[in-house]
Amino acid sequence: MSSQDFEFVANSENAMETKDINVWFGDRQVLANVNLEFPTNTVTALIGPSGCGKSTFIRTLNRMHELIPGAKLAGHVMLDNEDIYAAHVDPVDVRLKVGMVFQKPNPFPSMSIGDNVLAGLKLAKRKVDDAEFILEDSLRKAGLWEEVKDRLKTSAGSLSGGQQQRLCIARSLVLKPQILLMDEPCSALDPGSTRRIEETIKELRETVTIVIVTHNMQQALRVSDYTAFFLSEDGRPGHVVENGLTHDIFHKPQDERTDDYVHGRFG
Amino acid sequence: MSNLLSDTPTQPWKTVDPQYRIQQLGTHLGTPVLALLFTVITPMAGFTGFCVTWLAFHILSAALLAKYGKKQKSLANAFLEVFVGATIFVFVTFVATVLWPVISNGLVGITHLNLLFEDAGKVGADEPLSKGGLGHAIVGTIIMVGIATLISVPIGILAALYVTEVRGKLTPLVRFFVQAMSGVPSIVAGLFIYSALIVSGILQYSGFAGALALSILMLPTVARTAEEILRLIPDDLRTAALALGGTQWRTVRMVVLPAAKSGLITSAILGVARVAGETAPLLLTAFGNNVLNVNPFSESMSALPSYVFTQMLLGGDNDMARAWFATFVLLTTITILFTSARIVADRMKRN
Numbered sequence: 001m002s003s004q005d006f007e008f009v010a011n012s013e014n015a016m017e018t019k020d021i022n023v024w025f026g027d028r029q030v031l032a033n034v035n036l037e038f039p040t041n042t043v044t045a046l047i048g049p050s051g052c053g054k055s056t057f058i059r060t061l062n063r064m065h066e067l068i069p070g071a072k073l074a075g076h077v078m079l080d081n082e083d084i085y086a087a088h089v090d091p092v093d094v095r096l097k098v099g100m101v102f103q104k105p106n107p108f109p110s111m112s113i114g115d116n117v118l119a120g121l122k123l124a125k126r127k128v129d130d131a132e133f134i135l136e137d138s139l140r141k142a143g144l145w146e147e148v149k150d151r152l153k154t155s156a157g158s159l160s161g162g163q164q165q166r167l168c169i170a171r172s173l174v175l176k177p178q179i180l181l182m183d184e185p186c187s188a189l190d191p192g193s194t195r196r197i198e199e200t201i202k203e204l205r206e207t208v209t210i211v212i213v214t215h216n217m218q219q220a221l222r223v224s225d226y227t228a229f230f231l232s233e234d235g236r237p238g239h240v241v242e243n244g245l246t247h248d249i250f251h252k253p254q255d256e257r258t259d260d261y262v263h264g265r266f267g
Numbered sequence: 268m269s270n271l272l273s274d275t276p277t278q279p280w281k282t283v284d285p286q287y288r289i290q291q292l293g294t295h296l297g298t299p300v301l302a303l304l305f306t307v308i309t310p311m312a313g314f315t316g317f318c319v320t321w322l323a324f325h326i327l328s329a330a331l332l333a334k335y336g337k338k339q340k341s342l343a344n345a346f347l348e349v350f351v352g353a354t355i356f357v358f359v360t361f362v363a364t365v366l367w368p369v370i371s372n373g374l375v376g377i378t379h380l381n382l383l384f385e386d387a388g389k390v391g392a393d394e395p396l397s398k399g400g401l402g403h404a405i406v407g408t409i410i411m412v413g414i415a416t417l418i419s420v421p422i423g424i425l426a427a428l429y430v431t432e433v434r435g436k437l438t439p440l441v442r443f444f445v446q447a448m449s450g451v452p453s454i455v456a457g458l459f460i461y462s463a464l465i466v467s468g469i470l471q472y473s474g475f476a477g478a479l480a481l482s483i484l485m486l487p488t489v490a491r492t493a494e495e496i497l498r499l500i501p502d503d504l505r506t507a508a509l510a511l512g513g514t515q516w517r518t519v520r521m522v523v524l525p526a527a528k529s530g531l532i533t534s535a536i537l538g539v540a541r542v543a544g545e546t547a548p549l550l551l552t553a554f555g556n557n558v559l560n561v562n563p564f565s566e567s568m569s570a571l572p573s574y575v576f577t578q579m580l581l582g583g584d585n586d587m588a589r590a591w592f593a594t595f596v597l598l599t600t601i602t603i604l605f606t607s608a609r610i611v612a613d614r615m616k617r618n
């Protein structure tokens with residue numbers, strides 16, 4: 001099925017929907033038929049053991065997947081009633097609407113803290129009149145303003161790991177994305193920084209739809225509205241075993257494997 | 268222990284027993300004396316003999332010191348220390364034997380400031396150093412190396428960007444050509460420009476022709492080092508920039524190149540150092556000149572290496588002195604270039 005004859009009517013209450021996402025690296029299939037919906041202004045957690053394809057999946061949502069050599073894909077990702085994989089869509093436009101925060105904080109080392117936050121504007125060649133307001137606003141939303149307001153001109157490398165990660169969040173907020181993808185944003189951070197970021201996520205939910213990959217079940221429970229459980233069994237490609245309201249997934253899972261996983265019996 | 272609650276910072280691992288220091292000093296001073304005696308009384312002779320016996324004695328004493336000395340060490344460690352020390356000694360000796368004659372002979376000319384600022388237009392063979400100079404060669408080198416830098420640094424960095432960032436289909440081909448070019452003997456680069464541009468009448472003997480020949484030699488050095496540098500830039504940064512909606516070009520311009528800046532400057536400096544001392548390609552393209560010529564597009568041009576070459580052919584004492592002085596100037600210029608590049612790079616790294 002090509003994207004032209006694809007007649008899938010997206011639910012307008014969803015910020016994003018995926019339809020039969022299949023992913024290969026070379027000849028090896030790593031994801032099979034992932035169908036998920038991300039309702040507007042909610043937080044969806046993707047959980048599952050290592051190697052089940054969560055990170056691969058999240059990268060298909062803003063077309064970062066295709067940067068990996070040998071990557072292949074079938075399926076559709078609907079954003080604003082349009083398949084982001086349609087032939088005429090520029091990946092650059094998709095990434096402006098769908099921001100991303102990575103597992104490892106990756107601020108630009110050659111730029112100051114302030115320049116880092118505003119880097120997206122320059123990269124996207126966006127002209128703004130109120131750069132200073134945007135700078136402060138984004139840093140406030142990421143919960144970093146108070147800590148860095150007096151040293152915006154110093155190098156981003158001088159920040160701690162947790163601060164760097166919040167800087168990366170602020171950086172991606174500058175472009176006002178509709179959706180923010182977070183790929184294990186707290187896995188390299190201490191509990192204090194993790195808590196700060198979780199608070200940030202809760203505040204951001206008012207305006208942004210968030211998809212977060214996490215290995216931390218407690219974190220999924222704390223921050224997310226919906227949860228999708230990914231699994232890749234016996235070398236078969238990863239797929240979604242169960243998804244739904246976070247409360248349901250954790251307290252009355254339908255599938256035995258979900259029950260085992262969320263209660264720490266494997267993974 | 269006089270002070271149990273010690274609050275003065277020390278480095279206990281660096282404290283050396285004075286007795287051990289004396290033993291060490293004995294080794295360092297005693298073994299060359301022993302070796303010298305040895306070369307006098309035994310058939311072992313000359314500098315080589317001295318070096319060999321010195322090394323042998325040094326190893327022996329290091330071993331004894333390690334076993335019975337004040338500070339016990341493993342034998343293997345003691346041996347290795349001596350070997351590494353000996354290697355460095357040999358290396359420094361090589362460099363010093365090259366540098367020493369250049370400095371000692373070159374300093375003779377330093378009192379004659381006219382050497383730096385005047386040209387050799389009215390200087391006959393073997394005239395005293397107070398007449399004329401090599402200013403024309405200094406200017407020629409600056410102009411030709413400058414033009415070569417302007418040509419090959421952008422091309423070299425673009426080639427490196429193609430290989431590391433674009434990763435297009437021609438990547439293996441570009442790599443192959445860069446590698447093949449770095450093996451080109453410098454005279455061939457000169458011959459190429461000579462036959463392609465000068466014989467065919469497109470260019471005359473000129474500084475520009477010389478600069479073209481130099482850029483052929485400079486390009487592979489710049490391209491290869493720039494590629495190594497760009498490879499060191501973590502992929503995280505590219506991913507971050509792309510995820511922020513940067514196009515590939517803007518990602519390269521705003522994130523990759525700034526992060527690689529100091530390294531890329533180093534690659535350009537290495538390219539300059541590679542060609543600043545080239546003589547052969549310039550003889551066929553810039554030809555050489557006795558007078559100052561600042562126009563790279565007409566008339567032949569001199570450069571420091573070709574000046575050294577022609578002065579040496581003249582053979583008189585004063586001519587040789589001029590040649591040494593020119594060598595000294597060339598060496599000093601390159602040293603200054605390297606040092607300033609280092610300082611620039613360090614400063615950028617700190618910011």
